[in-house]
Amino acid sequence: MKKYLSLVVGIIGIGYLINTFFGNQSPIVKFGFEINIWIQRLFFVICILGFFSLYYSEKKRIEK
Secondary structure (H helix, E strand, C coil): HHHHHHHHHHHHHHHHHHHCCCCCCCEEEEECCCHHHHHHHHHHHHHHHHHHHHHHHHHHHHHC
């Protein structure tokens, strides 16, 4: 179940990342700080890659 959860979160993250290119591209305020949209996109790419890495490591562990 954990394997599929990380895959679903990764796919939703890709959808959100694609949506950032079509929506409002002004700086985002998080925790009282302005964050550049490219920094936010970089953070999401790192998180998405992490979720897909979790998925593939769980998949390999289960197959063995």
